[in-house]
Amino acid sequence: MMLHIPGVLTLDEVNYLRQRLQETNWVDGKQTVGAQGALVKQNRQLPEHAEISIKLGQMILAALKKNPIFYSAALPLRIVPPLFNAYAGGEHYGLHVDGSIRQVPHADYTLRTDVSSTLFLCDPDEYDGGELEVIDTYGAHEVKLPAGDLILYPSTSLHQVKPVTRGVRVCSFFWTQSLIRDDARRNMLFEMDQHIQSLRGQIGDSTEVLGLTAQYHNLIRMWAET
Numbered sequence: 163m164m165l166h167i168p169g170v171l172t173l174d175e176v177n178y179l180r181q182r183l184q185e186t187n188w189v190d191g192k193q194t195v196g197a198q199g200a201l202v203k204q205n206r207q208l209p210e211h212a213e214i215s216i217k218l219g220q221m222i223l224a225a226l227k228k229n230p231i232f233y234s235a236a237l238p239l240r241i242v243p244p245l246f247n248a249y250a251g252g253e254h255y256g257l258h259v260d261g262s263i264r265q266v267p268h269a270d271y272t273l274r275t276d277v278s279s280t281l282f283l284c285d286p287d288e289y290d291g292g293e294l295e296v297i298d299t300y301g302a303h304e305v306k307l308p309a310g311d312l313i314l315y316p317s318t319s320l321h322q323v324k325p326v327t328r329g330v331r332v333c334s335f336f337w338t339q340s341l342i343r344d345d346a347r348r349n350m351l352f353e354m355d356q357h358i359q360s361l362r363g364q365i366g367d368s369t370e371v372l373g374l375t376a377q378y379h380n381l382i383r384m385w386a387e388t
């Protein structure tokens with residue numbers, strides 16, 4: 163499932179993050195990637211252990227916690243501390259797949275990457291190019307969202323960031339290990355949850371709504387890996 167989640171950050175939060183990111187030292191993005199990615203990756207990132215990355219990343223995690231759509235769609239078990247990247251002057255990230263397992267900085271556990279997310283911190287008219295292209299069985303999908311909006315997509319997909327030919331594209335990106343490993347099951351649960359929420363809004367907690375809610379939780383109980 164690819165899902166556009168608008169307004170994950172407020173305009174004030176975006177402006178604050180952008181201001182803080184301007185004061186930082188970016189490093190070559192090849193430092194945080196495996197061998198295949200390094201061949202096609204040309205961008206800059208904040209060092210993941212830098213105090214500023216950790217602080218700004220925590221701000222994003224706090225915003226995600228308040229976002230019921232992100233929770234319903236990703237069903238997160240763990241989220242890696244969000245990272246930050248910047249592309250300008252033709253920089254791009256060619257076709258690749260994200261590594262399946264990531265060591266979580268400052269923690270002694272690893273995380274399986276089930277869901278990839280990009281949170282846009284610049285508006286589309288601030289730069290040319292820089293589309294995130296995700297390829298799935300339905301074809302190639304190009305994404306370029308307003309500042310504060312997030313796209314999530316299955317980490318199993320091949321994807322790329324097209325060259326940025328004018329201006330600068332700044333984003334945060336991160337991976338989630340989901341309670342539900344399989345994208346098709348996760349998608350079904352998301353759809354079911356959305357319909358249940360909508361029904362509850364229309365008719366309240368009727369017997370039928372309660373019954374469907376029970377089945378939603380029972381499916382999670384059946385499929386979840388914790």
Ligand SMILES: O=C(O)CCC(=O)C(=O)O
Pocket residue numbers: 247255260280294321322323333335
């Ligand atoms: O910047 C993006 O939208 C995605 C970056 C990416 O694919 C990666 O870092 O693996």
Ligand SMILES: [Fe+2]
Pocket residue numbers: 258259260321
């Ligand atoms: Fe990627």
